Amino acid sequence: MSVTRRLLLAACVAIVLAPTAHADDALDLRLRHLESGLRCLVCQNQTLAESDADLAADLRREVRELALAGRSDDEIRHYLVARYGDFVLYDPPLKPVTWLLWFGPFALLAVGAAAWVAVGRNRRRSRPDGAAEFEAEARRLLRAGATAPAEAGSGDAARKPLDA
Amino acid sequence: MTLKPLRWLIPVVVFAVIAGFLYAGLFRDPREVPSPLVGKQAPAFSLAELHAPDRHLSPADMRGQVWLLNVWASWCVSCREEHPLLVALAKTELVPIIGLDYKDKPGDGRAWLTDNGNPYAKSVMDTDGRAGIDWGVYGVPETFVVDRAGVIRYKQIGPLTEQALKQTILPLVRRLQAS
Numbered sequence: 001m002s003v004t005r006r007l008l009l010a011a012c013v014a015i016v017l018a019p020t021a022h023a024d025d026a027l028d029l030r031l032r033h034l035e036s037g038l039r040c041l042v043c044q045n046q047t048l049a050e051s052d053a054d055l056a057a058d059l060r061r062e063v064r065e066l067a068l069a070g071r072s073d074d075e076i077r078h079y080l081v082a083r084y085g086d087f088v089l090y091d092p093p094l095k096p097v098t099w100l101l102w103f104g105p106f107a108l109l110a111v112g113a114a115a116w117v118a119v120g121r122n123r124r125r126s127r128p129d130g131a132a133e134f135e136a137e138a139r140r141l142l143r144a145g146a147t148a149p150a151e152a153g154s155g156d157a158a159r160k161p162l163d164a
Numbered sequence: 165m166t167l168k169p170l171r172w173l174i175p176v177v178v179f180a181v182i183a184g185f186l187y188a189g190l191f192r193d194p195r196e197v198p199s200p201l202v203g204k205q206a207p208a209f210s211l212a213e214l215h216a217p218d219r220h221l222s223p224a225d226m227r228g229q230v231w232l233l234n235v236w237a238s239w240c241v242s243c244r245e246e247h248p249l250l251v252a253l254a255k256t257e258l259v260p261i262i263g264l265d266y267k268d269k270p271g272d273g274r275a276w277l278t279d280n281g282n283p284y285a286k287s288v289m290d291t292d293g294r295a296g297i298d299w300g301v302y303g304v305p306e307t308f309v310v311d312r313a314g315v316i317r318y319k320q321i322g323p324l325t326e327q328a329l330k331q332t333i334l335p336l337v338r339r340l341q342a343s
Contacts, residue, residue: 041197041303042302042303044194044195055302058297059297062294062297081200083200083201083298083299084197084199084200084300085197085198085200
Protein backbone atom coordinates (compact mmCIF):
# COMPACT_ATOMS: atom_id res chain seq x y z
CA MET A 1 0.00 0.00 0.00
CA SER A 2 1.34 3.42 -0.89
CA VAL A 3 1.68 6.18 1.67
CA THR A 4 -1.16 8.26 0.16
CA ARG A 5 -3.48 5.30 0.20
CA ARG A 6 -2.66 4.63 3.79
CA LEU A 7 -3.36 8.25 4.73
CA LEU A 8 -6.63 8.13 2.84
CA LEU A 9 -7.64 4.97 4.67
CA ALA A 10 -6.73 6.53 8.00
CA ALA A 11 -8.82 9.60 7.15
CA CYS A 12 -11.81 7.42 6.26
CA VAL A 13 -11.51 5.50 9.52
CA ALA A 14 -11.27 8.76 11.45
CA ILE A 15 -14.36 10.17 9.76
CA VAL A 16 -16.36 7.03 10.46
CA LEU A 17 -15.31 6.87 14.10
CA ALA A 18 -15.48 10.58 14.89
CA PRO A 19 -19.18 10.87 15.90
CA THR A 20 -18.89 8.04 18.44
CA ALA A 21 -15.58 9.21 19.86
CA HIS A 22 -17.16 11.70 22.23
CA ALA A 23 -19.59 9.21 23.80
CA ASP A 24 -16.76 6.68 24.12
CA ASP A 25 -14.60 9.19 25.96
CA ALA A 26 -17.33 9.80 28.51
CA LEU A 27 -17.85 6.06 28.99
CA ASP A 28 -14.11 5.44 29.26
CA LEU A 29 -13.84 8.15 31.87
CA ARG A 30 -16.75 6.74 33.83
CA LEU A 31 -15.39 3.19 33.64
CA ARG A 32 -11.90 4.27 34.64
CA HIS A 33 -13.34 6.05 37.65
CA LEU A 34 -15.46 3.03 38.57
CA GLU A 35 -12.64 0.55 38.04
CA SER A 36 -10.19 2.51 40.18
CA GLY A 37 -12.47 1.82 43.13
CA LEU A 38 -12.50 -1.93 42.50
CA ARG A 39 -9.87 -4.41 43.55
CA CYS A 40 -8.28 -6.97 41.29
CA LEU A 41 -8.65 -10.33 43.04
CA VAL A 42 -5.51 -11.78 41.52
CA CYS A 43 -3.02 -9.02 42.36
CA GLN A 44 -4.72 -7.72 45.43
CA ASN A 45 -2.98 -4.39 45.73
CA GLN A 46 -3.95 -3.25 42.26
CA THR A 47 -7.21 -1.82 41.07
CA LEU A 48 -9.21 -3.33 38.29
CA ALA A 49 -8.24 -0.31 36.18
CA GLU A 50 -4.49 -0.81 36.44
CA SER A 51 -4.12 -4.58 36.67
CA ASP A 52 -2.73 -6.61 33.78
CA ALA A 53 -4.10 -9.87 35.15
CA ASP A 54 -6.19 -11.97 32.82
CA LEU A 55 -9.13 -11.93 35.19
CA ALA A 56 -8.96 -8.13 35.47
CA ALA A 57 -9.22 -7.85 31.69
CA ASP A 58 -12.25 -10.18 31.73
CA LEU A 59 -13.86 -8.21 34.52
CA ARG A 60 -13.23 -4.92 32.70
CA ARG A 61 -14.95 -6.43 29.67
CA GLU A 62 -17.85 -7.51 31.86
CA VAL A 63 -18.07 -4.09 33.52
CA ARG A 64 -18.04 -2.35 30.13
CA GLU A 65 -20.81 -4.57 28.83
CA LEU A 66 -22.93 -3.91 31.89
CA ALA A 67 -22.36 -0.17 31.50
CA LEU A 68 -23.29 -0.33 27.83
CA ALA A 69 -26.43 -2.23 28.83
CA GLY A 70 -27.39 0.82 30.87
CA ARG A 71 -26.56 -0.41 34.37
CA SER A 72 -25.65 2.18 36.97
CA ASP A 73 -22.32 2.24 38.81
CA ASP A 74 -24.01 0.90 41.93
CA GLU A 75 -25.57 -1.98 40.02
CA ILE A 76 -22.19 -2.86 38.53
CA ARG A 77 -20.55 -2.75 41.96
CA HIS A 78 -23.32 -4.94 43.29
CA TYR A 79 -22.74 -7.41 40.45
CA LEU A 80 -19.10 -7.80 41.48
CA VAL A 81 -19.79 -7.89 45.23
CA ALA A 82 -22.35 -10.67 44.69
CA ARG A 83 -19.61 -12.78 43.12
CA TYR A 84 -16.44 -11.80 44.94
CA GLY A 85 -17.61 -10.22 48.19
CA ASP A 86 -16.99 -6.82 49.73
CA PHE A 87 -13.27 -7.41 49.24
CA VAL A 88 -13.54 -6.11 45.66
CA LEU A 89 -14.48 -2.67 46.97
CA TYR A 90 -11.59 -0.44 47.96
CA ASP A 91 -14.10 1.49 50.07
CA PRO A 92 -15.49 -1.06 52.50
CA PRO A 93 -19.22 -0.54 53.12
CA LEU A 94 -20.40 0.59 56.53
CA LYS A 95 -22.09 -2.34 58.28
CA PRO A 96 -21.86 -4.06 61.68
CA VAL A 97 -18.85 -6.23 60.73
CA THR A 98 -16.91 -3.21 59.51
CA TRP A 99 -17.75 -0.93 62.45
CA LEU A 100 -14.43 -1.70 64.09
CA LEU A 101 -12.66 -0.85 60.85
CA TRP A 102 -14.46 2.46 60.39
CA PHE A 103 -14.76 3.64 63.99
CA GLY A 104 -11.78 1.83 65.57
CA PRO A 105 -9.26 4.59 64.81
CA PHE A 106 -11.58 7.26 66.23
CA ALA A 107 -12.20 5.11 69.31
CA LEU A 108 -8.44 4.76 69.80
CA LEU A 109 -8.05 8.50 69.38
CA ALA A 110 -10.75 9.09 72.01
CA VAL A 111 -9.08 6.63 74.41
CA GLY A 112 -5.74 8.37 73.87
CA ALA A 113 -7.25 11.81 74.44
CA ALA A 114 -9.01 10.61 77.60
CA ALA A 115 -5.76 9.11 78.91
CA TRP A 116 -3.91 12.34 78.13
CA VAL A 117 -6.47 14.45 80.00
CA ALA A 118 -6.52 12.03 82.95
CA VAL A 119 -2.74 11.99 83.25
CA GLY A 120 -2.57 15.78 83.02
CA ARG A 121 -5.19 16.19 85.73
CA ASN A 122 -3.44 13.66 87.93
CA ARG A 123 -0.11 15.39 87.58
CA ARG A 124 -1.60 18.74 88.59
CA ARG A 125 -3.30 17.24 91.63
CA SER A 126 -0.54 15.03 92.99
CA ARG A 127 2.42 17.32 93.67
CA PRO A 128 5.66 16.35 95.32
CA ASP A 129 5.98 16.86 99.11
CA GLY A 130 7.04 20.34 100.08
CA ALA A 131 6.11 21.82 96.72
CA ALA A 132 3.85 24.41 98.35
CA GLU A 133 6.58 25.54 100.79
CA PHE A 134 9.10 25.69 97.97
CA GLU A 135 6.81 27.82 95.86
CA ALA A 136 6.04 30.18 98.72
CA GLU A 137 9.77 30.57 99.38
CA ALA A 138 10.46 31.23 95.71
CA ARG A 139 7.74 33.89 95.59
CA ARG A 140 9.11 35.54 98.70
CA LEU A 141 12.61 35.65 97.25
CA LEU A 142 11.37 37.07 93.96
CA ARG A 143 9.42 39.75 95.74
CA ALA A 144 12.41 40.54 97.89
CA GLY A 145 14.62 40.77 94.78
CA ALA A 146 12.24 43.19 93.11
CA THR A 147 12.30 45.60 96.04
CA ALA A 148 16.09 45.48 96.58
CA PRO A 149 17.82 46.81 93.44
CA ALA A 150 20.94 47.62 95.50
CA GLU A 151 21.56 43.92 96.07
CA ALA A 152 21.51 43.31 92.33
CA GLY A 153 23.90 46.21 91.86
CA SER A 154 26.35 44.89 94.41
CA GLY A 155 26.21 41.56 92.63
CA ASP A 156 27.37 43.28 89.43
CA ALA A 157 30.16 44.96 91.31
CA ALA A 158 31.30 41.70 92.78
CA ARG A 159 31.52 40.16 89.30
CA LYS A 160 33.52 42.99 87.80
CA PRO A 161 37.00 41.81 88.72
CA LEU A 162 36.28 38.55 86.95
CA ASP A 163 35.28 40.38 83.75
CA ALA A 164 38.45 42.48 83.69
CA MET B 165 -4.69 6.48 92.48
CA THR B 166 -6.02 3.07 93.49
CA LEU B 167 -5.04 1.42 90.17
CA LYS B 168 -1.46 2.56 90.45
CA PRO B 169 0.08 -0.83 91.36
CA LEU B 170 -1.44 -2.36 88.22
CA ARG B 171 -0.45 0.42 85.86
CA TRP B 172 2.50 -1.51 84.44
CA LEU B 173 -0.06 -3.99 83.12
CA ILE B 174 -1.48 -1.52 80.58
CA PRO B 175 1.41 -1.61 78.07
CA VAL B 176 1.82 -5.34 78.63
CA VAL B 177 -1.84 -5.96 77.76
CA VAL B 178 -1.68 -3.65 74.74
CA PHE B 179 1.43 -5.45 73.54
CA ALA B 180 -0.18 -8.85 74.06
CA VAL B 181 -3.28 -7.86 72.08
CA ILE B 182 -1.26 -6.48 69.15
CA ALA B 183 1.11 -9.46 69.20
CA GLY B 184 -1.89 -11.82 69.27
CA PHE B 185 -3.43 -10.22 66.19
CA LEU B 186 -0.12 -10.24 64.32
CA TYR B 187 0.58 -13.85 65.28
CA ALA B 188 -2.87 -14.96 64.07
CA GLY B 189 -2.22 -13.02 60.86
CA LEU B 190 0.85 -15.15 60.13
CA PHE B 191 -1.34 -18.16 59.45
CA ARG B 192 -3.96 -16.49 57.31
CA ASP B 193 -3.63 -16.56 53.56
CA PRO B 194 -4.56 -13.14 52.18
CA ARG B 195 -5.28 -14.78 48.85
CA GLU B 196 -8.16 -16.71 50.37
CA VAL B 197 -11.07 -14.34 50.09
CA PRO B 198 -14.23 -15.82 51.60
CA SER B 199 -16.79 -16.35 48.89
CA PRO B 200 -20.19 -14.68 49.26
CA LEU B 201 -21.59 -17.58 47.24
CA VAL B 202 -21.24 -20.15 50.01
CA GLY B 203 -24.75 -20.84 51.26
CA LYS B 204 -26.31 -19.53 48.07
CA GLN B 205 -27.78 -21.24 45.05
CA ALA B 206 -25.11 -22.31 42.57
CA PRO B 207 -25.03 -19.84 39.65
CA ALA B 208 -26.57 -21.24 36.51
CA PHE B 209 -24.68 -21.94 33.31
CA SER B 210 -25.28 -24.04 30.28
CA LEU B 211 -21.97 -24.99 28.76
CA ALA B 212 -20.86 -27.40 26.07
CA GLU B 213 -19.24 -30.59 27.30
CA LEU B 214 -15.53 -30.93 26.62
CA HIS B 215 -15.81 -34.42 25.17
CA ALA B 216 -19.20 -33.91 23.50
CA PRO B 217 -19.47 -30.26 22.41
CA ASP B 218 -22.98 -30.78 21.02
CA ARG B 219 -24.25 -31.65 24.52
CA HIS B 220 -24.72 -29.08 27.24
CA LEU B 221 -24.55 -29.41 30.98
CA SER B 222 -26.00 -27.08 33.59
CA PRO B 223 -25.89 -27.21 37.39
CA ALA B 224 -29.65 -27.93 37.32
CA ASP B 225 -28.84 -31.32 35.75
CA MET B 226 -27.04 -32.28 38.96
CA ARG B 227 -30.06 -31.66 41.19
CA GLY B 228 -30.71 -34.39 43.68
CA GLN B 229 -27.08 -35.34 44.21
CA VAL B 230 -24.14 -33.92 46.06
CA TRP B 231 -21.39 -33.03 43.63
CA LEU B 232 -18.10 -31.21 43.29
CA LEU B 233 -17.30 -28.56 40.75
CA ASN B 234 -13.58 -28.41 40.11
CA VAL B 235 -12.29 -25.45 38.13
CA TRP B 236 -9.22 -26.45 36.14
CA ALA B 237 -7.30 -25.65 32.96
CA SER B 238 -4.51 -27.21 30.96
CA TRP B 239 -2.45 -24.02 31.42
CA CYS B 240 -2.85 -24.08 35.18
CA VAL B 241 0.31 -25.16 36.97
CA SER B 242 -1.08 -25.93 40.41
CA CYS B 243 -3.82 -28.04 38.83
CA ARG B 244 -1.12 -30.65 38.22
CA GLU B 245 -0.44 -30.62 41.91
CA GLU B 246 -4.00 -31.54 42.92
CA HIS B 247 -4.80 -33.74 39.95
CA PRO B 248 -3.62 -37.09 41.41
CA LEU B 249 -5.89 -36.44 44.41
CA LEU B 250 -8.87 -35.89 42.12
CA VAL B 251 -8.08 -39.03 40.15
CA ALA B 252 -7.89 -41.01 43.39
CA LEU B 253 -11.13 -39.44 44.62
CA ALA B 254 -12.90 -40.31 41.37
CA LYS B 255 -11.83 -43.96 41.78
CA THR B 256 -13.60 -44.15 45.14
CA GLU B 257 -16.86 -43.06 43.43
CA LEU B 258 -17.86 -41.25 46.59
CA VAL B 259 -18.98 -38.12 44.81
CA PRO B 260 -19.26 -37.09 41.16
CA ILE B 261 -16.79 -34.40 40.07
CA ILE B 262 -17.74 -32.01 37.32
CA GLY B 263 -14.84 -30.19 35.70
CA LEU B 264 -15.04 -26.58 34.58
CA ASP B 265 -12.31 -26.19 31.97
CA TYR B 266 -11.66 -22.51 32.55
CA LYS B 267 -10.46 -20.31 29.66
CA ASP B 268 -8.85 -23.17 27.84
CA LYS B 269 -8.61 -24.37 24.28
CA PRO B 270 -10.82 -27.49 24.02
CA GLY B 271 -8.05 -29.44 22.27
CA ASP B 272 -5.54 -28.56 25.00
CA GLY B 273 -8.01 -29.52 27.71
CA ARG B 274 -8.78 -32.90 26.17
CA ALA B 275 -5.10 -33.66 25.60
CA TRP B 276 -4.29 -32.72 29.20
CA LEU B 277 -6.92 -35.13 30.52
CA THR B 278 -5.64 -37.90 28.26
CA ASP B 279 -2.13 -37.36 29.61
CA ASN B 280 -2.97 -36.92 33.29
CA GLY B 281 -6.08 -39.04 33.71
CA ASN B 282 -9.69 -37.90 33.70
CA PRO B 283 -11.34 -37.79 37.13
CA TYR B 284 -14.37 -35.91 35.86
CA ALA B 285 -17.82 -37.37 35.35
CA LYS B 286 -18.09 -34.60 32.80
CA SER B 287 -16.14 -31.48 31.96
CA VAL B 288 -17.64 -28.37 30.48
CA MET B 289 -15.89 -25.63 28.54
CA ASP B 290 -15.91 -22.11 29.91
CA THR B 291 -13.98 -20.66 27.02
CA ASP B 292 -14.60 -16.98 27.71
CA GLY B 293 -14.53 -17.31 31.51
CA ARG B 294 -18.06 -16.00 32.04
CA ALA B 295 -19.28 -18.94 34.12
CA GLY B 296 -16.07 -18.60 36.13
CA ILE B 297 -16.92 -14.97 36.91
CA ASP B 298 -20.46 -15.95 37.91
CA TRP B 299 -19.00 -18.50 40.31
CA GLY B 300 -16.57 -15.93 41.69
CA VAL B 301 -13.54 -17.80 40.40
CA TYR B 302 -10.31 -15.83 40.67
CA GLY B 303 -7.58 -18.39 41.17
CA VAL B 304 -7.59 -21.70 39.37
CA PRO B 305 -7.84 -24.38 40.68
CA GLU B 306 -10.92 -23.95 42.83
CA THR B 307 -13.32 -26.58 44.08
CA PHE B 308 -16.93 -26.14 45.14
CA VAL B 309 -19.12 -28.55 47.09
CA VAL B 310 -22.75 -28.35 45.96
CA ASP B 311 -25.57 -30.06 47.85
CA ARG B 312 -28.66 -31.89 46.60
CA ALA B 313 -30.69 -28.69 46.43
CA GLY B 314 -28.03 -26.97 44.33
CA VAL B 315 -26.67 -24.80 47.14
CA ILE B 316 -22.92 -24.17 47.34
CA ARG B 317 -21.72 -25.43 50.71
CA TYR B 318 -17.98 -24.98 50.54
CA LYS B 319 -15.31 -23.44 48.37
CA GLN B 320 -11.69 -24.48 48.28
CA ILE B 321 -9.42 -21.84 46.79
CA GLY B 322 -6.22 -23.14 45.28
CA PRO B 323 -5.17 -26.75 44.92
CA LEU B 324 -6.87 -29.46 46.96
CA THR B 325 -4.71 -31.02 49.61
CA GLU B 326 -5.04 -34.41 51.20
CA GLN B 327 -5.71 -32.66 54.48
CA ALA B 328 -8.48 -30.44 53.06
CA LEU B 329 -10.05 -33.43 51.38
CA LYS B 330 -9.95 -35.72 54.42
CA GLN B 331 -10.74 -33.20 57.11
CA THR B 332 -13.19 -30.87 55.42
CA ILE B 333 -14.53 -31.85 52.03
CA LEU B 334 -15.23 -35.56 52.42
CA PRO B 335 -16.87 -35.26 55.86
CA LEU B 336 -19.02 -32.46 54.44
CA VAL B 337 -19.95 -34.53 51.39
CA ARG B 338 -20.89 -37.48 53.62
CA ARG B 339 -22.98 -35.26 55.84
CA LEU B 340 -24.76 -33.71 52.87
CA GLN B 341 -25.37 -37.11 51.30
CA ALA B 342 -26.85 -38.41 54.54
CA SER B 343 -29.25 -35.52 54.93
